[in-house]
Amino acid sequence: MSVPGHAIARAARVLAEGGLVAMPTETVYGLAADALNPEAVAKIFALKGRPADHPLIVHVAPEARLAEWAAEIPEGAHRLVAAFWPGPLTLVLAKTARVPAIVTGGQDTVGLRCPSHPVALALLREFAQVGSGAIAAPSANRFGHVSPTTARHVHDEFGAGLLVLDGGACEVGLESTIVDYSRGEAVLLRPGAVTREAIARVIGAAPRERDAGAPRASGTLAAHYAPRTPLVLAETAALAAKIGESMGAGMRVAVLARRSACVSGTAGWREAPPDAPGFAHDLYANLRALDANNADLIVVEMPPAGPAWEAVRDRLSRAAAGAGDDET
Ligand code: TXA
Numbered sequence: 334m335s336v337p338g339h340a341i342a343r344a345a346r347v348l349a350e351g352g353l354v355a356m357p358t359e360t361v362y363g364l365a366a367d368a369l370n371p372e373a374v375a376k377i378f379a380l381k382g383r384p385a386d387h388p389l390i391v392h393v394a395p396e397a398r399l400a401e402w403a404a405e406i407p408e409g410a411h412r413l414v415a416a417f418w419p420g421p422l423t424l425v426l427a428k429t430a431r432v433p434a435i436v437t438g439g440q441d442t443v444g445l446r447c448p449s450h451p452v453a454l455a456l457l458r459e460f461a462q463v464g465s466g467a468i469a470a471p472s473a474n475r476f477g478h479v480s481p482t483t484a485r486h487v488h489d490e491f492g493a494g495l496l497v498l499d500g501g502a503c504e505v506g507l508e509s510t511i512v513d514y515s516r517g518e519a520v521l522l523r524p525g526a527v528t529r530e531a532i533a534r535v536i537g538a539a540p541r542e543r544d545a546g547a548p549r550a551s552g553t554l555a556a557h558y559a560p561r562t563p564l565v566l567a568e569t570a571a572l573a574a575k576i577g578e579s580m581g582a583g584m585r586v587a588v589l590a591r592r593s594a595c596v597s598g599t600a601g602w603r604e605a606p607p608d609a610p611g612f613a614h615d616l617y618a619n620l621r622a623l624d625a626n627n628a629d630l631i632v633v634e635m636p637p638a639g640p641a642w643e644a645v646r647d648r649l650s651r652a653a654a655g656a657g658d659d660e661t
């Protein structure tokens with residue numbers, strides 16, 4: 334889906350004047366503000382209901398000079414940029430003095446990402462002409478909710494008062510991979526479409542697991558990315574039994590599985606694609622649709638093991654931990 338030039342120009346003007354707009358990226362829709370304008374960034378936290386100590390990702394165009402935002406860029410980080418930007422990878426690096434404290438939640442590091450969605454790129458380039466060119470943008474959902482992957486989802490979260498650039502359904506459908514390179518070595522903070530294998534091939538070693546010293550990241554809380562309806566995961570072999578048992582207990586049950594309905598009488602059944610990219614692409618739209626069934630329980634067939642499914646498994650286990658709890 335293309336967005337006309339005048340709409341991009343208007344959105345860039347809103348950003349330059351300190352306002353918010355929603356922009357499509359290849360991962361999820363973002364709630365965008367001028368990263369160098371603390372009052373504008375404060376509006377993001379207010380609208381999302383997000384705690385002030387949860388840092389935002391700063392989005393930049395491919396032409397941006399990374400050294401303006403990152404004080405130290407290890408060799409491995411340079412390689413990841415060369416391999417995966419523009420694309421679904423965020424790097425956490427030591428920040429420069431330009432990056433306002435409100436953007437980083439008071440931390441001395443900044444998350445940087447160059448998205449590949451053509452509308453995001455057009456907006457970043459236009460905003461580089463009329464403003465700072467740096468866009469702070471968390472996912473365009475209320476804190477703890479499922480991320481939006483269509484313009485309609487953003488509208489459902491925030492209503493008609495917010496300018497939304499409609500770039501169609503997001504290609505990836507899950508938030509970017511986050512790699513912390515602020516302490517010399519690569520640490521995987523959040524799995525995503527750029528897999529740990531792909532990262533290892535580029536930097537020559539597998540990224541480390543996050544530990545107690547890793548920077549805080551709200552998308553890494555156990556309870557996050559949750560629908561309102563309680564959600565449980567069931568192994569494929571136990572799926573029909575879990576559904577039957579819950580319905581037998583008087584519950585209205587909605588289901589997400591990699592096959593068509595195999596139990597009758599459910600309150601909703603979404604058939605997910607059998608491959609990891611397809612499953613990820615549809616996941617948040619499926620969770621939103623199942624949430625709208627007003628069921629008592631969402632049962633999700635456990636995705637397969639294996640590296641390609643890591644990001645999907647990560648989001649589903651967080652959704653299971655946080656479902657039914659808006660205050661994560
Ligand atoms: O794909 C994405 O990353 C989307 C699109 C819009 O770019 N954005 C996104 O933003 O998912 P958000 O705010 O929903 O999640 C960003 C994650 C949060 O978990 C945040 O804590 C973490 O990135 N993060 C940002 N800056 C950080 C930093 N300096 N150190 C550690 N984590 C950081």
Ligand code: MG
Nearest residue numbers: 471472480552
């Ligand atoms: Mg988010």
